[in-house]
């Protein structure tokens with residue numbers, strides 16, 4: 238698949254077929270992630286891959302408790318019925334299933350330091366910014382392979398608890414969970430708010 242085609246086809250997907258991805262493809266996708274730019278040149282990233290049900294259940298046990306705050310957001314946004322609210326209405330009830338039913342869960346970890354959790358400037362967040370470049374590469378590579386990804390940001394203590402469960406060292410943080418699989422034929426489609434570059438470009442001055 239051509240690069241622009243993958244960029245336009247990529248969508249967060251929350252319904253998957255019951256079909257397993259081969260280890261070779263998972264490795265190819267992680268290798269694409271590893272080509273991302275890195276703030277310290279060192280690519281201090283590690284990936285925990287979960288495939289069997291027991292491992293998935295163990296890692297996802299905190300998702301259920303983490304959903305409560307997001308359901309609050311859902312209730313608040315329900316008031317206006319915008320595309321954002323419609324997205325929440327599809328996404329929130331699927332936070333567990335969109336990961337559990339994916340062929341694989343990828344837990345991407347980045348090496349953190351004290352400035353990430355106590356930032357004094359945008360550059361304090363460089364380790365976090367770098368791992369998000371990795372995550373987007375994973376999304377695009379998955380799309381190019383005819384696959385799709387779900388994604389959840391851990392809330393509150395959820396990320397730390399998951400990291401402990403899978404044995405990650407204390408100085409590695411989990412920015413999100415990634416579910417990866419073959420998209421279901423009847424997957425839920427989220428209405429998009431479309432923007433075009435012409436609306437967003439400011440030549441010379443905002």
Ligand SMILES: Cc1cc2nc3c(=O)[nH]c(=O)nc-3n(C[C@H](O)[C@H](O)[C@H](O)COP(=O)(O)O)c2cc1C
Pocket residue numbers: 247248249250324328329332388389390391427
């Ligand atoms: C920083 C960030 C946090 C997100 N958190 C979640 C999440 O916790 N759960 C979820 O289902 N989707 C999450 N998403 C996915 C967004 O809902 C999705 O990207 C957005 O609705 C646009 O849809 P698209 O990615 O299919 O174009 C997140 C996306 C980003 C970039």
